[in-house]
Amino acid sequence: MLGPSHKTLALGLLLIGVGVILGLVVAADLGWLPMGHAVPEAPSAPRPVAVPPPAGADHNFVEVAKAVTPAVVNISTTRLTRVPEGHSFGPFDDPFFRRFFGDEFFRRRFEAPQDRRERSLGSGVIADPSGYIITNNHVVSKADEIRVLLSDKRELKAKVVGTDPKTDIAVIQVDAKDLPTIPWADSDRLQVGEYVLAIGHPFGLNQTVTMGIVSAVGRANVGVAEYEDFIQTDAAINPGNSGGGLVNARGELIGINTAIFSQSGGYMGIGFAVPSNMVRSVMDQLIKGGKVVRGYLGVSIQELTQDLAKQFGVAETRGVLISDVLADSPAKRAKMERGDVILEYDGRTVENPTQFRNFVAQTPVGKKVRIKVLRNGKARDQEVTIAEQPVTMARGRSGDSDEEEARAEGAFAGVDVRELTPEIARRFNLSREERSGVIVARVDDGSPAAEAGMQPGDIIAEINRKPVTNLRDFKKATDGLGAKDPALVLILRNGRSIYVTIKP
Numbered sequence: 001m002l003g004p005s006h007k008t009l010a011l012g013l014l015l016i017g018v019g020v021i022l023g024l025v026v027a028a029d030l031g032w033l034p035m036g037h038a039v040p041e042a043p044s045a046p047r048p049v050a051v052p053p054p055a056g057a058d059h060n061f062v063e064v065a066k067a068v069t070p071a072v073v074n075i076s077t078t079r080l081t082r083v084p085e086g087h088s089f090g091p092f093d094d095p096f097f098r099r100f101f102g103d104e105f106f107r108r109r110f111e112a113p114q115d116r117r118e119r120s121l122g123s124g125v126i127a128d129p130s131g132y133i134i135t136n137n138h139v140v141s142k143a144d145e146i147r148v149l150l151s152d153k154r155e156l157k158a159k160v161v162g163t164d165p166k167t168d169i170a171v172i173q174v175d176a177k178d179l180p181t182i183p184w185a186d187s188d189r190l191q192v193g194e195y196v197l198a199i200g201h202p203f204g205l206n207q208t209v210t211m212g213i214v215s216a217v218g219r220a221n222v223g224v225a226e227y228e229d230f231i232q233t234d235a236a237i238n239p240g241n242s243g244g245g246l247v248n249a250r251g252e253l254i255g256i257n258t259a260i261f262s263q264s265g266g267y268m269g270i271g272f273a274v275p276s277n278m279v280r281s282v283m284d285q286l287i288k289g290g291k292v293v294r295g296y297l298g299v300s301i302q303e304l305t306q307d308l309a310k311q312f313g314v315a316e317t318r319g320v321l322i323s324d325v326l327a328d329s330p331a332k333r334a335k336m337e338r339g340d341v342i343l344e345y346d347g348r349t350v351e352n353p354t355q356f357r358n359f360v361a362q363t364p365v366g367k368k369v370r371i372k373v374l375r376n377g378k379a380r381d382q383e384v385t386i387a388e389q390p391v392t393m394a395r396g397r398s399g400d401s402d403e404e405e406a407r408a409e410g411a412f413a414g415v416d417v418r419e420l421t422p423e424i425a426r427r428f429n430l431s432r433e434e435r436s437g438v439i440v441a442r443v444d445d446g447s448p449a450a451e452a453g454m455q456p457g458d459i460i461a462e463i464n465r466k467p468v469t470n471l472r473d474f475k476k477a478t479d480g481l482g483a484k485d486p487a488l489v490l491i492l493r494n495g496r497s498i499y500v501t502i503k504p
Contacts, residue, residue: 064197064251065209070151070180071126072245074201075135075158075172077143079118123200123244124148124172125253126179127283134283135243136258137163137170148174151207162286166226168258169279171286182245185252187275190217190231198235198257198271200244210236215270220354222272224259229358230272231255237271246273255279281362295363296389298329300496301353304341307501311488312341313377319343320356322373323490324497334384337375338490338497339465344372360386411487411502412478414447415440417460419471430459437461437492438474452500454491461497462490 122139126132133148140146146158156174163170194214202208212235219230233246237260246255255273285292301320302308309317322340325331342350345359346369363369365388370381417438418424424439440458443450460468463477464487481487486503 061195061197061211061249064247064249065199067251068182068197068245068247068253069199069207069209071182072199072201072207073124073126073133073151074149074204074206075122075124075133075139075243076147076149077120077122077140078145078147079120079142080144121201121204121240122242123240123257125243125245125256126181127171129177129179129181131174131176131179132161132283132287133158133172133174134256134279135170135172136256137165137168139243140170140172141165146172148172149206150176151180162290162292164282164286164292166292167274167278167282168225169256169274169282169286171283182247182251182253184280185248185250185254185276187231187254187277190214190248190254190275192216195249196231196233196235196254197247197249198233198237198241198244198273199247200237200241200257202236202238202240204240208241212236217275218351218355219272222259222261224272225274227278227358227361228354229275229278230258231275233271233273234269235271236267238267241271252276278358278362293365294361294389295365295367295386296330297360297384297386298326298331299336300324300326300498301342301356302498303353305501307486307503308488308499311499311501312339312374314341314374319350319374320353321499323499324492330384330387334371334382336371336373336382336384339375341374342371343374343379344370346370361389410478410481410483410485411448411504412481413449413504414444415449415454416442417471417474420459436467436469438468438471440491448502448504452489452502453498454489454500454502455493457493459492460489461492462488464488 124133124135127134148158149155158172158174161171161173192214198210212233215234216232219232220228237257241257244257248254255275256279257273259272261270300323302323304317304319304321319341350356363386368385418441420439437459468474489500
């Protein structure tokens with residue numbers, strides 16, 4: 001039998017044991033101990049696997065930067081401009097200054113024409129050890145003095161060898177030898193997603209290197225130059241980078257940085273570079289002859305849309321549609337015809353009008369090229385000798401006439417046309433080839449023809465591949481159309497022929 005002291009001890013031990021057990025249970029529930037419910041744990045989310053960079057990528061970029069930066073130079077230009085007489089000079093125009101300094105002093109110092117020096121900065125790439133440097137035309141255009149700062153801190157005066165505003169490329173030269181250069185890359189093999197480095201002197205900060213990827217190739221209709229085939233990149237390009245180099249991960253020159261898309265004036269992730277193959281062709285011609293001579297085929301072309309592809313029996317929208325063949329041109333002598341679809345040019349697949357235009361322009365004059373065309377659903381090869389591109393000017397048309405007119409329905413609902421009389425032909429200064437057809441007097445907004453792009457002043461020469469020489473032909477062609485029938489129309493506009501498909 002236990003005494004009172006033993007009972008007290010036993011009760012204490014029991015309470016301690018109960019407390020330990022309760023503590024263990026609570027700790028397990030709270031996750032303090034490696035214990036839990038007998039429920040399978042949900043599998044943890046897979047850990048992302050880092051994609052390894054190309055072997056030695058970091059080292060290569062460092063070495064590439066070291067190799068190419070000495071060949072990218074800083075270009076500063078000075079231009080002397082004359083401020084016109086009577087130009088406003090801000091607060092100095094205030095009558096107070098006239099009274100204080102006197103009218104004669106004011107006329108001598110401010111109202112007389114003043115000379116002002118404008119300075120700008122850009123970049124350039126040394127293309128030849130003997131001192132030839134590539135840059136942008138807009139960097140050196142109208143400059144009175146050009147100075148080049150080399151990587152070894154030498155500052156040399158440069159002269160312009162030649163410029164080509166149509167591609168915004170220029171070549172200048174300094175009196176130096178054994179200069180560092182960058183090897184050329186084949187820009188036709190460039191692919192979207194490749195790493196590229198942009199090297200230049202943005203905001204006057206020498207030897208700046210930025211990295212990005214190729215965002216797109218073959219960019220056109222940017223509005224920078226007449227011949228555009230830009231490389232788009234997200235490598236940071238800023239004011240002062242113009243004329244600098246765009247190089248690939250192998251340290252080869254892939255393009256010349258030319259423009260940025262920006263709403264703020266600074267970098268916004270979209271930059272454009274002229275591809276190296278175009279640059280090299282322009283540079284070689286400027287060095288040899290001081291000007292660029294471009295190839296000429298003598299056709300008017302347009303994009304092959306899905307509607308036009310169906311009309312001409314083409315399975316894909318690749319290629320370009322010939323809307324006109326110009327008189328006394330290589331294409332005319334090779335018996336190419338309006339309505340031919342060009343599929344290949346000199347062994348290369350034709351994708352769109354911009355690409356085809358660049359193909360022809362870069363072809364040496366006198367070269368014989370083979371062109372694959374589709375005519376009436378059958379493919380055929382044409383051999384054409386490329387000529388030199390002539391200087392041409394487009395003509396505009398305006399005016400009205402009170403001559404006999406016609407109005408149709410269906411595809412031509414909302415279109416007024418008039419007989420193309422000799423008087424109208426003289427008024428619009430039409431060529432002999434354009435003096436046949438009917439002239440569009442009015443196109444209602446929202447009409448099928450307006451949606452297709454027809455405009456007042458257009459001359460309708462064909463409807464559904466049948467010639468239209470007068471109002472009788474026009475009425476006959478339109479009367480044969482059902483209310484929902486589409487029409488393939490050949491129109492003449494500003495000296496060019498264009499196919500449009502009108503769908504009611």
